[in-house]
C-alpha cells in the first residue's frame with residue numbers, strides 16, 4: 260500500500276531546503292522500495308500570491324488525505340502588512356487546528372560536532388538532549404473572544420483569551436508522560452500558576468495525570484524561572500511540557516542553546532500519530548534564494564516523519580546516520596560553520612547527504 | 617523635608633538582604649544628612665502568617681503615604697497550596713496595581729569583574745548593558761474575565777484575558793522611548809503581532825508613538841525570536857519594551873545572561889516617578905536564613921530609589937561606587953563566586969560595602 264506524503268515548501272528558504280529533502284526521499288523511496296507517493300501544494304505567502312489566501316481549500320483537502328506532511332517554512336516581509344486573517348501564518352495555524360495536530364515535539368539536541376556553535380560555554384551544553392512538548396491547537400493562539408474593539412471613551416483595546424479545558428491539558432499531558440517514559444522518565448511542566456488561573460488548572464491536571472505514571476519524576480516550574488534555568492543549566496531538563504504560547508518561546512530558546520537551529524526538526528502529531536513535520540527555523544527571508552540555508556533540519560524532519568507517522572524506522576535511521584556522516588566529514592552550511600570551517604551551499608549539503616546514503 | 621521610605625522585607629531571603637540595605641541607608645542618612653525616614657511593614661507570606669492576607673490594609677496605606685518603597689522578595693513553598701487570591705504574590709501584584717506602578721525598568725548589566733559567572737561565552741556578553749521596560753499593571757496579569765469555570769459537558773476550563781488599551785500602551789511606550797533617549801537611542805518592541813490581536817494593536821501604537829521620537833531607531837521583534845536573539849547575540853539590544861507577561865519571561869532571561877541575577881536591581885514607577893524598588897531575584901527559600909544570599913541587588917535597588925524617586929543622585933552614586941569597590945576587592949557571595957574565589961556571607965558583603973562607604 261502506498262503512503263501519501265504532502266510536501267509544502269512555503270516561503271523564503273522553504274523551497275530550497277525542501278528541494279534537498281525531496282531528493283533524499285525520492286532516492287530512498289526507489290532504493291528501498293518504501294512505497295512513498297509525494298505530492299506538492301501551496302501554503303503561506305506563496306499561496307496568498309497565487310490564490311489570495313494562505314491555506315487554499317485544495318491544500319487543506321490534500322493535507323487531510325495525506326498520511327503525513329512535510330512542511331518548509333512560511334512568512335516574509337512582503338506579507339507583513341496584510342490583515343492578520345489572511346497572513347501566511349494563518350496557513351500554518353489553519354493546518355495545525357484543522358488537522359488537530361495538538362502535540363508538538365521539539366527536540367533540542369546538541370550535535371557533538373557542533374558544540375562550538377553554541378553561545379553557551381561548552382561544558383554547560385555538551386551532550387544536551389531535551390524535548391519540549393508544546394500544546395499546539397489551543398491556548399491563547401486559538402482562544403475566543405479575540406480582536407480589537409473600541410471602548411466607550413473612544414480608545415481602542417486589543418484582547419485575546421488564554422484558555423484550556425481539562426481534556427486539552429490531559430491530552431498533551433499524556434503525550435508528554437509517554438515521551439518521558441521512552442526517555443529518562445523526567446518531566447518538567449511549565450506554567451505561571453502563581454498568576455494565571457488557566458495554568459493553575461494546568462498544574463492541577465498534570466499533577467493528577469502524574470499518578471498514572473508513578474515512574475516519571477514530575478516537577479513544575481514557573482515560565483520565567485524556566486527561561487532562566489534553560490540558560491543557566493539546560494541539562495537539568497529532559498522532557499518539558501507546556502502550553503502553546505510558552506512553548507513557542509521556550510522551544511525557540513532551547514533550540515538556540517544548541518547554536519544550530521538549522522539542525523533541529525519538529526513533529527506536530529494528532530491523536531493517531533498522523534503528523535506534520537517541519538524544521539524549527541523559520542523562512543529566513545534575508546537569506547532566501549542565496550543557497551545559504553541549512554537543509555539538515557528539514558532532512559531530519561523527514562526522518563522523524565518516516566519514524567512517527569509512516570512506521571519506516573530503518574529509513575529514518577538511514578537519514579539520521581547520513582546526516583551524522585556529513586557532519587563528521589566536516590560539511591558545514593554558514594549557520595553552523597565556526598572558525599576556519601569550509602562553508603558549503605544548501606545544494607552541496609544535500610548532495611553530500613545523498614552521497615553518504 | 618523628610619522623605620518617607622517604606623521597607624518591605626517579605627519572605628525567604630528578603631529579611632536578610634534587607635537588613636544590609638537598611639544598614640547602608642541608615643549610615644548614609646546620618647553621614648550625609650539625607651532626611652530619610654525609614655518605616656517597615658509586612659507583605660507576602662510574612663503578612664499572611666501574621667494577618668491572614670498578603671497585603672494588609674495598613675501596609676497598603678503606608679505604601680501610599682511613602683515617597684518610595686524598597687521591596688525584598690516574596691513567596692515560598694509553605695504558601696503554594698493556598699488559594700491564588702490570598703497567596704504571597706497577590707501582595708506584590710496588589711502593590712503594583714494599587715500604586716499604578718506601570719513602568720518596570722529591569723537593567724541587565726554585566727559587571728566586568730563577573731564576566732566568568734555568565735553561562736555565555738565571554739565575548740558575547742562582556743560589556744552587556746541593556747534595559748527591559750516591562751508594562752507592569754496590565755496585560756494578562758490583570759485582564760478580566762479570568763477564572764476556572766465548569767463547561768456544559770462537565771469538564772472544567774481555565775481562562776485569562778490578555779488585554780491592552782491604546783492609552784496603556786502609549787504610557788509604557790513613552791517611558792521606553794524616554795529611556796532610549798537617555799541611552800543609545802535604540803528601542804526594540806517585542807510582541808507576537810503575527811498571532812495575537814492585542815499585540816497587533818501594541819505594534820501599531822508603538823509605531824505611531826515612534827513618530828514623536830524620530831531620533832530613536834525603533835524595531836519590532838516577535839517574542840519567540842527575541843528569546844533566541846537574547847541567547848544568540850544579546851548585545852544587539854539596548855532598550856527593549858514589552859508587555860507584562862513577555863516582560864516577565866524576557867527580563868528574567870536577560871538577567872540570567874549576566875550570570876549574576878543576585879546583582880540586578882529593578883524599579884517600578886508610577887506616572888510621577890514614585891516607585892517601588894526590588895532586586896530581580898526572588899525569595900530563594902532554599903537558601904533563606906543561611907547567610908548565603910547576595911545583598912548587592914537590594915543595595916543597588918536602594919541606589920535606584922535614591923536616584924529616581926528621591927532625587928538624591930549623589931547618595932545613589934556613593935552606593936554604586938561602593939558596590940564596585942567591593943567587587944574590585946574580590947568580595948563574592950556564593951552566587952557570583954567562580955573558580956577559587958573566596959566566598960563571603962550576606963552580612964560580610966553588607967559590612968564590606970559599609971566599609972567602602
Ligand SMILES: CC(C)[C@H](C(=O)O)[C@@H](O)C(=O)O
Nearest residue numbers: 334348351352507810811840
Ligand atoms: C509562524 C508562527 C505562527 C509560529 C508560531 O508562533 O507557532 C512559529 O513561531 C512556530 O513556532 O512554529
Ligand SMILES: CC(C)[C@H](C(=O)O)[C@@H](O)C(=O)O
Nearest residue numbers: 453454483691705708709864
Ligand atoms: C512573583 C511574581 C508574581 C512576579 C511576576 O510574575 O511579575 C515575579 O516573577 C516578577 O517578575 O516580579
